[in-house]
Amino acid sequence: EARGPSYRWNLDDFEIGAPLGRGKFGRVYLAREKTTHYMVALKTLYKVELMKGRVEKQVMREIEIQTHLRHPHILQLLTYFHDHKRIYLVLEFAARGELYKELKRQPNERFNEHLSAKYTYQVADALEYCHRNNVIHRDIKPENLLLTYEGNVKLADFGWSVHAPSSKRNTLCGTLDYLPPEMVSGETYDIFVDHWCLGILCYEFLVGKPPFLSDSQQETYVKIKAANIQWPEQITPGAKDLISRLIKRKSWERISMAAVKKHFWIVKYKDLH
Numbered sequence: 001e002a003r004g005p006s007y008r009w010n011l012d013d014f015e016i017g018a019p020l021g022r023g024k025f026g027r028v029y030l031a032r033e034k035t036t037h038y039m040v041a042l043k044t045l046y047k048v049e050l051m052k053g054r055v056e057k058q059v060m061r062e063i064e065i066q067t068h069l070r071h072p073h074i075l076q077l078l079t080y081f082h083d084h085k086r087i088y089l090v091l092e093f094a095a096r097g098e099l100y101k102e103l104k105r106q107p108n109e110r111f112n113e114h115l116s117a118k119y120t121y122q123v124a125d126a127l128e129y130c131h132r133n134n135v136i137h138r139d140i141k142p143e144n145l146l147l148t149y150e151g152n153v154k155l156a157d158f159g160w161s162v163h164a165p166s167s168k169r170n171t172l173c174g175t176l177d178y179l180p181p182e183m184v185s186g187e188t189y190d191i192f193v194d195h196w197c198l199g200i201l202c203y204e205f206l207v208g209k210p211p212f213l214s215d216s217q218q219e220t221y222v223k224i225k226a227a228n229i230q231w232p233e234q235i236t237p238g239a240k241d242l243i244s245r246l247i248k249r250k251s252w253e254r255i256s257m258a259a260v261k262k263h264f265w266i267v268k269y270k271d272l273h
């Protein structure tokens with residue numbers, strides 16, 4: 001019986017394999033669809049946990065946003081379903097897993113200029129598409145990037161994404177390292193938060209840690225608000241030029257995603273191997 005677009009998927013359609021990762025609200029498993037043997041990543045979210053975390057409407061927003069996004073560098077949400085205890089996200093499987101683990105595996109735990117430019121380009125490409133669809137990702141960091149078998153980036157986890165402009169004041173969990181000044185000070189913000197995060201991301205690819213990393217949150221806040229970056233010797237002038245044009249305190253001064261994709265440092269290194 002052919003499975004049309006209105007078919008209601010359920011857990012019985014899949015054989016569950018190895019765990020791929022774990023999050024605060026549930027785990028991710030490798031899974032195989034029984035009739036086609038198509039491999040997917042199955043993210044389980046416990047409803048009780050989501051309610052305790054007061055994030056259930058965020059999951060609904062993520063599902064709403066994700067079902068309308070289709071791009072080669074965005075991890076596809078294929079479908080979703082739920083039972084009495086859990087919500088299941090059926091996701092495209094990225095066979096080389098989490099990019100941050102690949103970063104840690106590198107010598108000196110940092111990428112060379114080719115990989116840094118290639119990944120920065122691909123994330124810029126995905127963000128340009130998101131922004132054209134009026135979606136701010138808001139949580140760009142190595143932990144939310146996955147790698148395909150071919151070594152290309154997939155932007156994942158739209159759990160914190162919103163439609164622009166927004167002033168969502170949900171207590172952002174996790175590190176402050178990627179927060180732009182306007183979010184640190186709780187102002188309303190726009191798509192340019194993603195531009196700031198792309199600058200932080202490119203810096204972390206090249207250096208192995210984010211520019212405002214500090215021992216305390218207060219110190220990180222101060223460094224973010226001052227936006228003063230230390231440039232280790234391995235950062236070349238081209239990379240420094242691009243990162244400086246993204247990590248701008250005034251959000252409207254951050255260069256566009258189109259300009260990032262055409263930047264001379266990106267063009268020079270993204271296709272070199």
Ligand SMILES: Cn1ncc2ncnc(NCCc3cnc(NC(=O)Nc4cccc(C(F)(F)F)c4)s3)c21
Nearest residue numbers: 020021025028041055058059093094097156157159
């Ligand atoms: C590890 N790994 N290795 C290979 C591989 N291939 C595909 N996927 C993987 N991992 C899953 C990546 C994700 C994609 N979308 C996500 N979405 C989400 O986690 N949403 C979410 C969760 C909890 C709370 C909220 C809420 F409520 F705050 F919004 C939202 S997680 C893979």
